[in-house]
């Protein structure tokens with residue numbers, strides 16, 4: 483008998499194609515009109531979600547009908563973040579190429595845990611991490627991981643910090659745990675993001691035992707007022723305050739921490755991206771002096787949710803903290819993503835990240851940051867001209883505005899949300915109620931800003947304002 487090559491059975495039928503065509507029609511219909519619809523859903527649209535609920539039936543339904551149902555009742559109850567006039571948080575719309583790349587990634591359905599199980603996912607992860615390290619001008623031999631979001635990137639980086647600091651103190655945290663371990667001091671700024679406190683709590687460093695460093699009027703940590711650091715210490719700095727957009731002085735903080743052996747971690751969810759825009763880069767000066775960094779693609783880079791990025795200077799500390807079994811000291815031939823992050827099975831989020839970075843290039847990324855910062859300034863100027871009080875220095879893409887006393891400001895915010903032309907949320911800044919405007923989407927234009935300014939004016943008058 484002669485050896486034969488086993489034949490792969492070719493079958494012309496493709497059970498995916500009709501559903502994908504249907505999904506593409508619904509998705510295109512949604513995206514093609516998203517700029518014309520109201521930004522926040524109506525209460526009626528939200529109430530109609532009951533049509534997607536009920537008791538799980540014994541018999542399944544036709545997949546095509548399931549998709550139609552999802553579009554019919556799901557699409558209207560979305561927040562229209564994919565248009566140009568959602569300003570209610572640092573949530574960018576997704577770049578068209580990233581949405582399309584995501585579709586391809588869904589078709590691939592790769593488990594990006596091991597190189598062997600998905601060479602393309604592991605390779606792209608390796609590439610995007612090296613591009614990002616280079617883009618942010620960080621040391622080339624940093625280690626990195628792609629995770630759910632910045633909060634998880636904080637957890638990832640802080641776990642590496644915990645490992646390294648305790649190893650230096652003669653304690654093996656991965657095997658012996660935290661009970662009885664030398665204490666780790668943690669310093670955060672008064673304006674620390676809530677998710678950082680959760681990250682610290684989750685990894686056993688506690689919310690209440692942390693030391694809070696004072697900040698200036700914009701929310702920047704005052705490096706000169708940092709407590710005296712000694713013993714195993716993590717200092718959590720921040721780039722991009724969610725209210726003011728201000729950035730902690732990383733160079734000064736690293737300077738103060740140097741000598742004490744403290745580990746400086748930078749939560750740069752969106753602020754880290756300021757380093758890619760020549761006109762904003764000064765806000766991130768000294769970035770490369772820190773020990774770890776957390777950011778994400780889904781805010782300012784405008785990749786789809788969810789796309790967290792952790793980068794750690796001491797790659798071996800990250801590798802050991804994330805080891806699946808036992809301590810690891812060498813370098814693998816190929817990078818297995820799961821050996822660098824908390825997850826095991828995971829989606830290949832490097833794909834959309836790769837598509838965004840490759841299609842924008844360095845200049846495109848910086849331009850996207852700069853353009854949105856200028857649009858934030860346009861908002862601030864328009865509002866100030868209308869007689870409203872801007873509460874922050876508009877250094878980045880965040881604007882805080884008060885329309886008078888707190889209850890009036892809250893009424894105006896509600897009227898703006900009901901109006902639907904744009905969507906902004908409320909916040910409290912230094913005891914005052916304010917409206918927060920975050921400009922984070924590639925899709926936002928000057929016309930969108932001007933339309934929104936008109937909407938603010940309408941809402942203000944409706945609430946009895948007459949400036």
Ligand SMILES: *Cc1c(COP(=O)(O)O)cnc(C)c1O
Nearest residue numbers: 631632633634675677749751778
């Ligand atoms: C958004 C944000 C986070 C949390 O990021 P996720 O991606 O939602 O986990 C952390 N810190 C800052 C400063 C942020 O703006």
